[in-house]
Amino acid sequence: MGDRMSAISLRLIVIIALCVPQGAFAASSKQPRHTPATAPATDPAAPYRADRLSSSRGETILNTPGQTTVLTREVLDDMNARSLRDAMRSTAGVTIGR
Secondary structure (H helix, E strand, O other): OHHHHHHHHHHHHHHHHHHOOOOOOOOOOOOOOOOOOOOOOOOOOHHHOOOOOOOOOOOOOOOOOOOOOOOOHHHHHHOOOOOHHHHHHOOOOOOOOO
């Protein structure tokens, strides 16, 4: 009878332990999960940021598949590009044949 009582007591203790709310294991951080983008005033690439894309279908930059490199007038002026070859020479992923 004593073994049966200790088995019931053990089951009862396990059930109570499982029902007691447990605290979180990870520490909560008060910092946001997403880091906000750098303000345009402090972003060194701000003058080179393009807001829209000129395409025949009128797609936005976000809806354009694949990698897109935007060369704005300011970028072309800063690199002193006088031809398409000059502009493409410094563009990542573009190889110019001779």
